[in-house]
Amino acid sequence: MTRVGRIASTWRYPVKSMAAEPLDEAVVTLQGVAQDRLYAFVQADSSSPFPWLTGRELADMLRYEPRWVEGERAALTVRTPRGDAYAVTSDELRDELTRESGRTTRLLANYRGSFDVAPVSLMSAATVARIAEASGTPPEPRRFRMNFYIDTDDGTPFGEDAWVGRVLRIGESVRVGVTERDKRCAMITLAPHGGAPLTPVLRAVAELNDAHAGVYGAVLTPGTVRPGDEVVIED
Secondary structure, three states, rough: OEEEEEEEEEOOEEEOOOOOOOOEEEEEEEOOEOOOOEEEEOOOOOOOOOOOOOOOOOHHEEEEEHEEEOOOOOOEEOOOOOOEEEOOOOHHHHHHHHHHHHHOEEEEEEEOOOOOOOOEEEEEEEHHHHHHHHHOOOHHHHHHHOEEEEEEOOOOHHHHHHHHOOOEEEEEEEEEEEEEEEEEOHHHOOOOOOOOHHHHHHHHHHHOOOOOEEEEEEEEEOOOEOOOOOEOOOO
């Protein structure tokens, strides 16, 4: 085993392109982090292979905050930027997104998760810091919408590229096969708290690392991941 570092933070996104939910403990299944991208809003009239409604179509979507309400049966509610709270399955939420985006939408529930490429994503804190430095912007990990951020021992920006084709062991049991680098798009120009897009972010990633930042992976062995867990490469 070769040690890489430790988990800095863990996240999931109950509704694709909406706000992140920080986790003190991430349950990792063969489909990825449990309840990650469980719901997505789809552009009903789209015939594109990427039909989801995202921050590219509605930047304020990142400011909608999904939260689980525990009870006899857990339910997901979404707080809008104006402070209203709706069930994720409600007509009110769907109608608001349709009105705000100008696109007819419908809700998709997918227990496997609505992922762009692969079910798990990872990024080093050093990469976040280097992009912020090069773009003259604050270091905001949530901008990159990853599941796991890692404090690497060597602190090398974009060092996670070297993990592609390797297997990471995280904590006591979770094993992730790193499949490919994450090619970035305009989504990373959108700050999680809203505001105008910051194009220097995407430009910096393009100049520093051929528009790639972070990596994708597939879960080989499920388990639980917590901040502080050790991350190693299997030799």
